[in-house]
Amino acid sequence: MNRTRLMAGAALAVVAAVSLSACAGSSTPSSTAETSAKTATSAADLGGMDALVKAATAEGTLNVITLPPSWANYGKIISGFEAKYPGITIVSANPDGSSADEVAAAKAQKGQSTAPDVFDLGTAVLQQNLDLVAPYKVSNWADIPADFKDPAAKWYYDYTGLMSIGYDSSVIKTPPTSMKDLLGSAYNGKVAIKGDPTQANEAASAVYLAALQSGGKADNVQPGIDFFHSLKAAGNFLAVTPTQATVASGETPVVIQWSYNNLAWGAAGGSSGNANFKTVVLPGTALGSYYNQAISTDAPHPAAARLWEEYIYSPEVQNLYLASGAYPATLAAMQTSGTVDKTVLASVGEAPASFVQLTADQASAAAALLKSNWAAAIG
């Protein structure tokens, strides 16, 4: 009996050892072109755009991650890339994940062909993980305003929305004009945010907006937490994560989120949207937050990753961002050069002259405050 136990144990140990050593293999670059693409900081380093397209087509694949099709027009942006470069297939992983999921995937899948090539990251997560991103300057680098990009070219802003209130006009008859309106009885059990603010940047931004609208400052978002405490006490806070589906069915009649998402879930969403879903950007202090584009240092398809960035900053894609209600980083330069789609700009509305964006320090102070006070406020 003992001997058989021993044998079973040994068999298990052998299996475990073999399988673990099999996991430890690593991939090596197969050609010099790949190596040079890995370190290229501009298309010129590779010998121009044509050479970059050629190298990217040779790779044949691009891995993107956490890009929901209804978010900032990413569905059209991804299909546009595949139409423009037919030799490259885009693999889009975990569309509903968070910035933290992007970083986790990059770390977990390092050295594998499935690792993400490019990121679209929130600032807080990016600042913690600057060692994961590779410097690269797109050919129209000059079009991105100086304070929208890292001097070392490791990251660059791509687009921002404004925090807005989306509401189902068939349920809410009078449009909200202030955050205080949301405390009224008409909103009982109807106001949702995009998840847990201690987890999701977009949900946290709803709290920051409430802070700015209730006399708080970017340095102190406590008034925003207090606002949600009152919202919960009034019985108006709906603790379910809204999606395009819940808005279409009327399950979440009021959603505080980025304007481009509220717009996408409304009439612009076509058959999967809700035609009665309207978007309001409140008067007073507006809140925006640029997301950052970055290329992974361990990108399995370094040339395709760089081509993707070139594509993202081309006027056609910047206009696609704009069409979704997101203001792209090169908007000012596009307005100057006339490449902006004027009809789209007219329908979306001019970018606000000024909006608040939390600095990295303010964001970490706000996060610390959320960590200690949020759960108690809505508990």
Added chain:
Amino acid sequence: MTAIVAAPPVPVDSISDAGVLPRRRCAAWLGLVPFSAYVVLFLAIPAVLAVASGFFDSTGDFTLANFAAYTNPTILGNFFSSLWLSALTAVVGAILGALICYAMLGTRAETGLRRTVDSASSVLAQFGGVMLAFAFIATIGTQGVLTKWLVSIGFTTNIFNNFNNNGPLLYQIPGLVIPYLYFQVPLMVLTFMPAVEGLKSTWAEANATLGGTRFTYWTRIGAPILAPAFFGSLILLFANSFSSYATAAALISQGGIIPLAIRQQLTSETIVGVANVAGVLALGMVVVMIVLMSAYSVLQRRASRWRR
């Protein structure tokens, strides 16, 4: 129960085991290797890695600082919610499931009804996660069929669209009881039915011959025999809802039970560098499960004793 237990007869398999050649036994162990490999790769190693991550900080140095999570009232509150939710759904599910099993005793084993209930239970016990959540959103969500019907007959505010003045019941922790019971009851039927079927009709006849009533049959014979199996199933049900994640994740956006707290720590993009706290929370869950599973195996041993 201080019954004098006769020495258990020697199990049949150990007698035949002695006659098997060692080489045959070795082959039998070899046959176990694929399954063992699977368990090690997909269960043991990930579990060890997950729990071990709790002992390191985000830079990879050894630390015990993550255990400070257990001084956080929010985390403790989440543990409390998890425990009462699991206990309640386990007890209610076990009682309802046992009643169904009792009702099925009256039917013969080979009838269509019994087979239908059996296969329905097998399917529904595994019906969880997003599908289950959406099934209940469509039924008792704010736009749910049942909710709308209640509104249409005059209950404009009812338990489903305003529970405890906190909005819809389904999106609060107490509301999780309803979808959880949906998979707890079938699981109880599945695990408890074999024990109920093990009741021999000869015992009922002996009881009747000796002048016992139906009542004494259940109190003196049925209940003592079924008790270990019942409590074993109860523990299994507790573990089942304690570890459920996907259903709650689809319904509740603000943490509230431990699996959701783990999600929050792992994927947070606002509070960075707390992913390792998830390992500590996982360890807490593992400790609860180890305690329960030890109790379960003790009960299993008791439960199988009388069949010899």
